[in-house]
Amino acid sequence: MKLYAGVAPNAFRVLAFMEEKGIDLPIETLDVMTGETREPKHLERNTLGEIPVLELENGFFLTESIAICRYLDSVFPEKPLMGQTALESAQIEMWNRRMEQKIMGPYAQLGLHCIPVFADKLEQVPDYAETQKRLIPANWAWLESEMRDGRKFISGDDFSVADITGMTALMIDTFLKGEIPESLTNVHRWIESVKSRECWKHSVIPGA
Ligand SMILES: N[C@@H](CCC(=O)N[C@@H](CS)C(=O)NCC(=O)O)C(=O)O
CATH class of the missing domain: 3.40.30.10 (Glutaredoxin)
Known part of the structure; x- marks a missing residue:
């Protein structure tokens, strides 16, 4: 492979x-x-x-x-990141979709509508990019409301692919120098924990 x-x-x-x-x-x-x-x-x-x-x-x-x-x-079934039981797999899938659409989505749209290399991929609308940028703090605030239950990771107590999807949003947020309000303490607790993982090293964007 x-x-x-x-x-x-x-x-x-x-x-x-x-x-x-x-x-x-x-x-x-x-x-x-x-x-x-x-x-x-x-x-x-x-x-x-x-x-x-x-x-x-x-x-x-x-x-x-x-x-x-x-x-x-x-x-490679060692250390499963997408669940083992029917319920675990479904919950991780649920959270992965939520992270993809609600948290990552606006960042992805922002990039597609602003970065010159994507100009021939779609009709870039800078005003639309701005609307997506404005959604970001509120969407993280929604995640904060979910994580107030004290869970360690996005889908529960175990790190999963849903955390990795959340980390992709974090990767872009870090590049943009931060759109996540400091007041979101549970989200920031999660951010600190995922940024300390070895896999975070793959997020580094040259020049960021
Ligand atoms: N739905 C695809 C999206 C892949 C995608 O958008 N890749 C981007 C990088 S994040 C890319 O290669 N873009 C190059 C281009 O569009 O020219 C996936 O989840 O893998």
Whole structure:
């Protein structure tokens, strides 16, 4: 197997997932900012021109960060990050979706509508980016209201892929120099704990 990744939020999800599980695979790094993921060679792996992509032993190119995580969690069952029982798996899935849509979503839209390399990917609307930016503090405040029950991690007492998805938002927030109000003490407790994990090192954006 071989992973195509780089410095980018969705690539971070898989790199962090592998780090947490102790999975060591060959990695080829592609630069999103220079459009390397849209070059013909990579389009053959992923017609959407995106990373991450996991090349399997049979030559199949698996795309979509969460599908890659799901595959890796099955093939390397040590230290499961996506649940073991029906209920655990469903709760982690639930929280992963919530982190993806409610917490990560506005940051992703902000990036897509502001960063020049994405201009040929969609019609960039700077005013829309501003509306997304304004949602960020309120969405973290919603997470604060959920985490007031004292849980250690997003989906309960165990670290899971839902935390990794939350960390992708944190990665962008760190790059933007912070949009998360200090008053959100339970969220900041979670932030401190995930930033101290080894896998956080994959979040570093050069020049941030
Ligand atoms: N839904 C995909 C999204 C992948 C994605 O958006 N990747 C971005 C980096 S975070 C990318 O490679 N963008 C390059 C481009 O659009 O040119 C996933 O979860 O893997």
